[in-house]
């Protein structure tokens with residue numbers, strides 16, 4: 001299959017919407033990372049997503065919608081969910097909510113669960129596409145399963161490390177501004193829980209809820225919650241964490257005062273580091289040397305960055 005690169009002008013958006021309506025897959029820009037989108041109501045399109053990613057079928061997908069009203073037609077938003085939606089949508093927050101019986105979402109999207117993950121993306125190209133397509137888009141990150149998430153169209157289109165040749169098109173809108181996936185919040189026994197740290201800091205969410213988020217313990221044998229497969233965001237090379245200097249042969253990725261051959265952020269800015277993270281891991285990996293990365297503070301976006309780094313460093 002030839003993978004077409006579409007611009008995010010009116011023509012490109014229409015072409016993308018037409019492909020999606022035919023059940024084809026289109027990788028789309030969001031403010032977090034590129035997503036591999038398919039019509040969430042079309043079981044065949046959803047099956048193609050799992051197939052193209054080589055993803056274990058028990059790992060459910062996020063449904064992308066243009067606004068809160070559209071979300072309410074697919075899932076039930078309780079008072080806390082509504083408060084979070086009003087504060088953070090459109091944006092880098094995903095809510096895991098009870099699925100409505102009449103949602104029309106293919107059951108493969110939720111892998112048969114009674115909950116559905118929903119996000120309203122802020123990226124203008126994603127918003128315009130959702131409105132042109134006029135339906136729910138299931139979209140996991142547009143990388144082969146277990147690989148680093150893509151933050152540019154070129155990452156997606158790469159035939160070796162991406163999905164080039166396996167999907168109909170990529171809607172190219174440049175680099176993703178946030179650079180790490182959305183934060184995922186779900187509810188267990190009525191309490192809000194942080195299922196995956198991401199682009200919205202947990203502290204900001206807790207400020208809206210007026211109480212701390214639960215932190216469920218990851219169970220690697222039951223990966224029904226986000227990214228619980230231990231080795232997930234994997235570069236090919238090994239990765240050593242909390243390094244303040246390189247061991248012989250290592251390529252050191254710096255942060256702040258730790259200077260490396262590359263840096264997540266020379267000034268120690270967590271937003272900049274998040275935006276660069278995945279592209280930098282890819283480029284560093286091309287050197288074919290073991291990687292080491294400087295310590296990154298655990299607050300704000302640092303929690304999401306460290307989560308991805310720990311997964312990239314996990315034994316596999």
Ligand code: TXA
Pocket residue numbers: 030032033034035036059060061062094096110113115116117119139140141142180181182183184186195223224225226227228
């Ligand atoms: O920023 C993002 O969230 C990107 C962009 C494209 O929106 N998407 C993304 O999707 O990261 P993905 O599929 O790579 O990660 C979604 C995570 C998965 O780890 C999955 O387990 C979890 O969401 N998830 C989806 N539905 C769920 C559900 N009903 N209950 C618990 N976890 C769920």
Ligand code: MG
Pocket residue numbers: 140141149
């Ligand atoms: Mg992913």
